[in-house]
Amino acid sequence: xxxxxxxxxxxxxxxxxxxxxxxxxxxxxxxxxxxxxxxxxxxxxxxxxxxxxxxxxxxxxxxxxxxxxxxxxxxxxxxxxxxxxxxxxxxxxxxxxxxxxxxxxxxxxxxxxx
Amino acid sequence: xxxxxxxxxxxxxxxxxxxxxxxxxxxxxxxxxxxxxxxxxxxxxxxxxxxxxxxxxxxxxxxxxxxxxxxxxxxxxxxxxxxxxxxxxxxxxxxxxxxxxxxxxxxxxx
Numbered sequence: 070x071x072x073x074x075x076x077x078x079x080x081x082x083x084x085x086x087x088x089x090x091x092x093x094x095x096x097x098x099x100x101x102x103x104x105x106x107x108x109x110x111x112x113x114x115x116x117x118x119x120x121x122x123x124x125x126x127x128x129x130x131x132x133x134x135x136x137x138x139x140x141x142x143x144x145x146x147x148x149x150x151x152x153x154x155x156x157x158x159x160x161x162x163x164x165x166x167x168x169x170x171x172x173x174x175x176x177x178x179x180x181x182x183x
Numbered sequence: 184x185x186x187x188x189x190x191x192x193x194x195x196x197x198x199x200x201x202x203x204x205x206x207x208x209x210x211x212x213x214x215x216x217x218x219x220x221x222x223x224x225x226x227x228x229x230x231x232x233x234x235x236x237x238x239x240x241x242x243x244x245x246x247x248x249x250x251x252x253x254x255x256x257x258x259x260x261x262x263x264x265x266x267x268x269x270x271x272x273x274x275x276x277x278x279x280x281x282x283x284x285x286x287x288x289x290x291x292x293x
Contacts, residue, residue, distance in 0.1 A: 111286055112271060124279075125279060159227070166279070169215050171229050172229070174226035174227050
């Protein structure tokens with residue numbers, strides 16, 4: 070079974086631009102969560118989608134948004150990029166989400182904002 | 184106070200020794216606890232999950248949970264150089280909110 074895939078793997082943008090990241094979960098998984106990882110803050114939860122609905126949201130500004138499609142693939146969008154948005158963005162999938170399920174992480178998208 | 188606290192390390196242990204990684208959390212309603220391993224440049228992978236007080240063993244790994252003290256730990260016996268990685272503690276709290284610690288970098292010295 071193929072793992073979680075994320076595209077693109079690397080991205081360089083400039084301040085003020087917007088970016089869209091994509092995540093394809095493991096086949097059959099309906100929950101997709103997004104995380105931002107930086108050296109100073111560690112892994113921070115952005116949001117979780119399940120059956121095309123945002124089910125949970127972390128403490129990030131509205132510039133960060135996401136969506137999920139009927140095939141469970143998910144996209145994350147960051148508008149008006151700031152230097153501090155430079156990070157590794159990870160998505161993770163699980164069967165139905167919830168507190169006891171194992172999450173499987175994708176390889177991540179490394180975003181650099183100049 | 185951070186919701187999930189870990190010492191960022193590095194924690195250095197000699198090969199063959201026991202590595203002890205610790206994590207404290209602030210949400211008393213937390214019910215699910217996870218340890219992930221993350222190699223440099225890679226994504227996190229689940230090592231252990233624990234939900235009830237006590238110890239849970241899986242091979243060389245033992246997770247320990249004490250809800251009264253709001254403390255969860257991971258012991259790695261017979262540490263190997265291949266165990267050198269960052270270990271992330273994750274806690275599922277109220278409203279199924281997941282919070283990760285900053286991670287502890289473990290270095291196993293041959």
